[in-house]
Amino acid sequence: MDEVFEWADPREVGLDPARLARIGRFLGDEIAADRMPGAVLGIVRDGRLAFLEAFGHRDRARGLPMTTDSLFWIASMTKPITAVGALLLHEQGRLTLDTPVGAYLPEFANRLVAGADGTSRPATRQPSLVDLLRHTAGLPEGLLGDTDTHRLYAEAVGDGMTDLTGQEFIDRLAALPLLHEPGALWHYGWGLDLIGLIIESLTGERLGDYLRHAVFEPLGMRDTTFGVSEKDRFAQPLPHDPLTGEPQSLPDLGKARFDSGGAGLVSTVPDYLRFLRVLLDKGHGLLGRKTVEFMLSDQLEPGTDLTRLHKPGWNPRHGFGLALAVRREVGDGVAAGSPGEVTWPGAAGTTWWADPAEDLGVAFFAHTPSAIQSRYHQQIKALVLQALR
Numbered sequence: 001m002d003e004v005f006e007w008a009d010p011r012e013v014g015l016d017p018a019r020l021a022r023i024g025r026f027l028g029d030e031i032a033a034d035r036m037p038g039a040v041l042g043i044v045r046d047g048r049l050a051f052l053e054a055f056g057h058r059d060r061a062r063g064l065p066m067t068t069d070s071l072f073w074i075a076s077m078t079k080p081i082t083a084v085g086a087l088l089l090h091e092q093g094r095l096t097l098d099t100p101v102g103a104y105l106p107e108f109a110n111r112l113v114a115g116a117d118g119t120s121r122p123a124t125r126q127p128s129l130v131d132l133l134r135h136t137a138g139l140p141e142g143l144l145g146d147t148d149t150h151r152l153y154a155e156a157v158g159d160g161m162t163d164l165t166g167q168e169f170i171d172r173l174a175a176l177p178l179l180h181e182p183g184a185l186w187h188y189g190w191g192l193d194l195i196g197l198i199i200e201s202l203t204g205e206r207l208g209d210y211l212r213h214a215v216f217e218p219l220g221m222r223d224t225t226f227g228v229s230e231k232d233r234f235a236q237p238l239p240h241d242p243l244t245g246e247p248q249s250l251p252d253l254g255k256a257r258f259d260s261g262g263a264g265l266v267s268t269v270p271d272y273l274r275f276l277r278v279l280l281d282k283g284h285g286l287l288g289r290k291t292v293e294f295m296l297s298d299q300l301e302p303g304t305d306l307t308r309l310h311k312p313g314w315n316p317r318h319g320f321g322l323a324l325a326v327r328r329e330v331g332d333g334v335a336a337g338s339p340g341e342v343t344w345p346g347a348a349g350t351t352w353w354a355d356p357a358e359d360l361g362v363a364f365f366a367h368t369p370s371a372i373q374s375r376y377h378q379q380i381k382a383l384v385l386q387a388l389r
Helices: 017-032 075-091 129-134 148-157 166-174 191-203 207-219 269-280 289-295 372-385
Strands: 038-045 048-059 112-114 120-122 265-267 318-320 325-327 351-355 360-365
Touching: 017 038, 017 048, 017 372, 038 269, 038 372, 048 269, 075 129, 075 191, 075 207, 075 265, 075 269, 075 289, 129 191, 148 166, 166 191, 191 207, 207 269, 269 289, 269 351, 269 360, 351 372, 360 372
Parallel strands: none
Antiparallel strands: 038 048, 038 360, 112 120, 318 325, 351 360
């Protein structure tokens, strides 16, 4: 981290060391109680690294301690990185955001919308790239609903962690009707996977190769890859869910046959903090200042149905920017924060947030792939924010 971040005494950037110590005590208690194997937490403020510590075990069964460079599957935390990759092409004039998806992926031309009676009708407008980036395109993750259309999507691509090729993934989704009119409803879905495939179609490169030279190398993100680069550094979850006692595991990332722009990356806390500099430091020389402002702004139109975004366990009182949730007000009924703060966690337990008003970036990585992760995300946020002076 030394070549990218200047280390800061926490007091110099408005953090109380005594209050920060509460984080280690909390995580130590959770690890001792066998509710999590280990974790890594990093905090940057005012562009300086104020906290970076590892707790517990990277692999408890083998007795390997957690280290700050341990690798984690960051799942949907891939999405903002893919969005930055697309915005770089936008800044080069190679990609326009209001263009219909079918202009870049012809298989998605002339979309139909599923009707309640089982028939389909032409969409009033075609989904655009912005719809893909803000989850309003009508391409849902099928496992998140129980309608006939949801079932079609679940049967086509499951949870997305498949052995399909990119073209097979496109063909399966393109064969299905949209769940809703584009822009009418926020529904988590496959937009960023398609953005990644659009990037590939424009650049002629595999997504991982493009992101490596366009994003990772400029930012010093040496350990971020699609798939696990070093198995011995990959953190292991507990074998059983601490809440239910049921067996738990992570998906086999090695079976992927295309680079998932929605959920495929493996990374470290230091690398993700490097990425957060783009969001907190006016693009950090990678993106233009106004492009970052656009990415972090609420992109949802008045009247968009936000029921699914605002339901418990998701993001109450948030809007949505490009691949990330945008906090609309101080109070959200869950945790403290600032209007304009952005976030989007990963399914395996990793999370982050960036608060431009506080010039604060936080990355918390733990492989806790069960419902307990929601508790940890709230508690870690409370523990970090209570340390602000």
